[in-house]
Amino acid sequence: MNLAAIILDLDGLLIDTESVAQRAWYGAAKELGFTLPEHVYANMIGRPVVTCRALIDSILPANVTIDQYMDCSEFLYFDQMERNGVQLMDGAAQLLDWIQQTGLGSAIATSSEKAAATKKITQAGIAGMVPLLASADDVIHGKPAPDIFVLAAKLLGVAPEQCVVLEDSEAGVIGANHAGAQSIMVPSTIQASSTATQLAYAVVDSLHEALVVIQELYGR
Numbered sequence: 001m002n003l004a005a006i007i008l009d010l011d012g013l014l015i016d017t018e019s020v021a022q023r024a025w026y027g028a029a030k031e032l033g034f035t036l037p038e039h040v041y042a043n044m045i046g047r048p049v050v051t052c053r054a055l056i057d058s059i060l061p062a063n064v065t066i067d068q069y070m071d072c073s074e075f076l077y078f079d080q081m082e083r084n085g086v087q088l089m090d091g092a093a094q095l096l097d098w099i100q101q102t103g104l105g106s107a108i109a110t111s112s113e114k115a116a117a118t119k120k121i122t123q124a125g126i127a128g129m130v131p132l133l134a135s136a137d138d139v140i141h142g143k144p145a146p147d148i149f150v151l152a153a154k155l156l157g158v159a160p161e162q163c164v165v166l167e168d169s170e171a172g173v174i175g176a177n178h179a180g181a182q183s184i185m186v187p188s189t190i191q192a193s194s195t196a197t198q199l200a201y202a203v204v205d206s207l208h209e210a211l212v213v214i215q216e217l218y219g220r
Helices: 018-031 038-044 049-057 066-084 092-102 114-123 147-156 170-179 194-199 207-218
Strands: 005-008 105-109 132-134 163-167 182-185
Touching: 005 147, 018 038, 018 066, 038 049, 049 066, 092 207, 105 147, 114 132, 132 147, 147 163, 147 170, 163 170, 163 207, 170 182, 170 194, 182 194, 182 207
Parallel strands: 005 105, 005 163, 105 132, 163 182
Antiparallel strands: none
């Protein structure tokens, strides 16, 4: 593989916000008097807000509106981050340092909207470490469509086939595969599905292990 660039997911991959989101999604359901089914939550991971809204709206009780639920979950999400800050995932600092040292291109491809992503990147202290950002605002079709990975590769000035995508979600792995990129999955809140396992170049337990795989692919 002629590896030229690394495309990185943000939430649950570089920064520990997927667990925060999980608590907010389930917490909002509890406060509003219903249970969020596990399979619905699993299908929300890595997907844009518009998709999450539609998934939740389909299972809401009659006395709860989607706006009520989203407002409640958003309050719980940002309240947790204000109180606890935004933490890097284990191994993220070492991975980003290595990418910078090699001179490989790097970009973030996230299902978060640009303003929210930029804020979280700044809070996590990595604003200068990954120079390019492709967000949900920049594409019509979010993950698992390939659009955001195609855009990230375009921003990097390389072909998707020259990129390794790091993802924690099935949606991201599917999107990377459809874009023509290799993917390494580092699951965060749920285990890798059979689909993700089949499509990913590798499924690993940490960013430390992901870095070893990338170094082998880089081969220099």
